[in-house]
Amino acid sequence: xxxxxxxxxxxxxxxxxxxxxxxxxxxxxxxxxxxxxxxxxxxxxxxxxxxxxxxxxxxxxxxxxxxxxxxxxxxxxxxxxxxxxxxxxxxxxxxxxxxxxxxxxxxxxxxxxxxxxxxxxxxxxxxxxxxxxxxxxxxxxxxxxxxxxxxxxxxxxxxxxxxxxxxxxxxxxxxxxxxxxxxxxxxxxxxxxxxxxxxxxxxxxxxxxxxxxxxxxxxxxxxxxxxxxxxxxxxxxxxxxxxxxxxxxxxxx
Numbered sequence: 001x002x003x004x005x006x007x008x009x010x011x012x013x014x015x016x017x018x019x020x021x022x023x024x025x026x027x028x029x030x031x032x033x034x035x036x037x038x039x040x041x042x043x044x045x046x047x048x049x050x051x052x053x054x055x056x057x058x059x060x061x062x063x064x065x066x067x068x069x070x071x072x073x074x075x076x077x078x079x080x081x082x083x084x085x086x087x088x089x090x091x092x093x094x095x096x097x098x099x100x101x102x103x104x105x106x107x108x109x110x111x112x113x114x115x116x117x118x119x120x121x122x123x124x125x126x127x128x129x130x131x132x133x134x135x136x137x138x139x140x141x142x143x144x145x146x147x148x149x150x151x152x153x154x155x156x157x158x159x160x161x162x163x164x165x166x167x168x169x170x171x172x173x174x175x176x177x178x179x180x181x182x183x184x185x186x187x188x189x190x191x192x193x194x195x196x197x198x199x200x201x202x203x204x205x206x207x208x209x210x211x212x213x214x215x216x217x218x219x220x221x222x223x224x225x226x227x228x229x230x231x232x233x234x235x236x237x238x239x240x241x242x243x244x245x246x247x248x249x250x251x252x253x
Contacts, residue, residue, distance in 0.1 A: 001046045001122070002103045005037055006176075006201075007054040007062070007110035008093050010084040013228055022058040023226060024110035025065060028235050032065070033226055037108055040118055042072065047106065049073045053093050054110075055081045089198030095188035098180075105185060107201070109176030113235055115221030118177070124217045125179045133158065133205065134177030135216040136223040147173035147225070148202035150216060158214040163202040172216070174202055175223055184212065 011018035018026070024034035034052070041047050054062050056078050066074055077097055081087040088096075090109075098105060104125075106118070114136075125132045135152075138144055149168040151159040161174065178201065187208060197203040205214065224235045 001044075001106055001179075002049045002051065002101055003041050003047050003106040003108065004094060004097055005034065005050065005052045005108050005110050006090050006094065007034065007052055008079055008081070008087060008090065009111075010055075010057070010087065011111075011227075012084055014226075014232065017229075017232075022054065022061060022110075024054075025058070025061055026226065026232065028113065033113060034065070034110055035068075036113055037110065038069065038072075040114075041106075041108075044118060044122065046122055048103075049075065051075045051077055051097060052110070053077050053079070053097060055079050055087060057082045087199075090201055091188060091196075091204050092192055092198040094201070095192050098185040098188050101185060102182065104182050105180045107178045107180060109201075109225075111226040112176050113222075113224040113226060114175065114177075114219055115223075116219040121177070121179070121217045121219075124215075128215050130181065131184060131205075131208065131212060131214040132179040133214060133216050134175040135172050135218045136175050137218065138171050138173055141168050141171055144168035144171045144173055146227070148200075148205070149173055152216050156216045156218070158205075158209060158216055161202060161206045161209055161214075163200060163206065172218070174205070175219060176201070176225065177219075178205075184208070187211070 007024040011023035025032050041050055059078055062076050079088050079093050135150055145168055148161055148163045149165050150161050150172050151170055153159055191204050191207055224231055226232050
């Protein structure tokens with residue numbers, strides 16, 4: 001299995017903080033957001049390669065960051081953008097990468113912070129043998145409006161996916177963690193060629209749901225989507241308060 005970390009956005013909602021630093025490289029405690037993701041992936045025996053997809057604007061920053069992982073099979077791939085208006089979109093970037101992959105793919109948005117291990121999610125994927133989405137219960141309907149809201153049946157089969165609904169039906173949301181079987185990867189190109197939204201992976205999954213069964217895996221513990229000043233501040237306070245959680249140990253940077 002290959003993992004792709006999507007880190008090509010420009011995070012304009014966090015400006016001016018992210019004008020000069022990519023969001024995945026923002027500090028949280030004594031590490032960076034992406035280091036927590038790396039630690040999760042490096043603990044998985046199934047992951048044989050990690051690809052970080054980013055842009056030319058922050059190329060040098062990611063190259064310097066990658067020096068902290070000299071013994072990891074890590075590859076940096078860049079789209080051709082230097083600013084928001086030029087970016088291809090997350091789905092298009094993933095489609096370009098996936099066209100050269102010949103393995104199942106664990107995709108993680110680069111602004112994710114979570115305490116749960118991904119081992120059980122991979123076990124669940126092996127059992128299902130189809131697309132699996134990491135889910136989290138945000139508990140409050142108002143919070144759910146900011147995410148891709150998911151309805152599931154008793155077996156956690158996805159019944160519907162609605163991106164940022166005005167009136168969410170549940171508080172179960174997509175976390176930006178997906179496992180895609182190798183046979184599904186060509187669908188990314190099919191979706192792009194069809195002229196659909198190239199940026200939000202939730203849109204691709206809405207489209208794919210009409211063609212393939214998709215299941216959910218509910219993450220336990222804590223989950224932060226670092227998309228706004230509020231969530232970034234919450235994550236900072238969580239770690240700077242001095243709480244110690246073995247699930248968040250990672251190499252210092």
